[in-house]
Amino acid sequence: MSDASASDAKTGEPIRFYGRRKGKPLKATRLHLLDTLLPQLAIPKPAGPIAPAALFAHAPERVWLEVGFGGGEHLADQATAHPDVGFIGSEVFLNGIGGVLKGIDAGKLTNVRIFPEDVRFLMPALPTASLERIYVMFPDPWPKSRHAKRRFIGPANLPELSRLLRDGGELRVASDHPIYVRWCLQHVPVHPDFAWAVTGPDDWRQRPADGFPTRYEQKAIAAGRPPHYLRFVRKARALPHCGGGAAQTASACLD
Ligand SMILES: C[S@@+](CC[C@H](N)C(=O)[O-])C[C@H]1O[C@@H](n2cnc3c(N)ncnc32)[C@H](O)[C@@H]1O
Secondary structure, eight states: OOOOOOOOOOOOOOOOOOOOOOOOOOOOHHHHHHHTTTHBOOOOOOOOOGGGGGGOOOOOOOOEEEEEEETTTHHHHHHHTTTTTTEEEOOOOOHHHHHHHHHHHHHHHSSSEOSSOGGTTTTGOOOOOOOOOOOOOEEOOOSSSGGGGGGGGSSSHHHHHHHEEEEEEEEEEESSHHHHHHHHHHHHTTTTTTTOOSSSSSSGOOOTTTOOOOOOHHHHHHHHHHOEEEEEEEEOOOOOSSSSSSSOOOHHHOO
């Protein structure tokens, strides 16, 4: 199965969207969880299509994806708050994977699966409209314009994010970096499949009521960098075959 990675126009090399894969030496508890719990929860690099609900014992009706969960606090908190939802978390940073395993183990969470790799290897294997929500919390900002193509939210990944979300599903992005926030607003709402769900001038300055803080977010707030919270809704797919010449939505077809 091919991945969805974009490649550099000059070198042909896959574009890397993330920074380091390993940090400080891992503590014994985390190493133990990486050896014992990760093999039970890890989604292997796909060799073919994957039905996300089938990854979970309770075959959830709703599956949410978190891209780059960092230390995994947000993922574990969301999974605790929504036991009926199946969560897929993807992260390449080994120390972060150790962190989320600690949260999963402590909360005895049964609704989380981990893709310990670049999420772009997983996305093409997931069926169209199979996710209800995608979180990209405080993605690496790559602020230099020569690195703009590394920004996860952007022309390289938006078509795939749009394909994966079901109608009315949400792409939730948070960032404390003004360049990244501006970049998102320049790219996502102009994409034909997404609408910015903004309810008022202060809406994007406050964490959504159903949100939880991430570690990076807490550091940003402590350093005086206010985060911005962006919610983009996946528009309803048109059903051109459903009578009439004009493209229609599913609800219009039922009327
Ligand atoms: C700035 S950190 C934020 C971590 C966390 N979301 C938080 O807010 O604390 C961004 C994370 O995204 C991860 N990441 C970047 N690109 C990724 C990709 N393509 N697949 C999976 N993880 C990725 C990085 O390894 C890094 O840990």
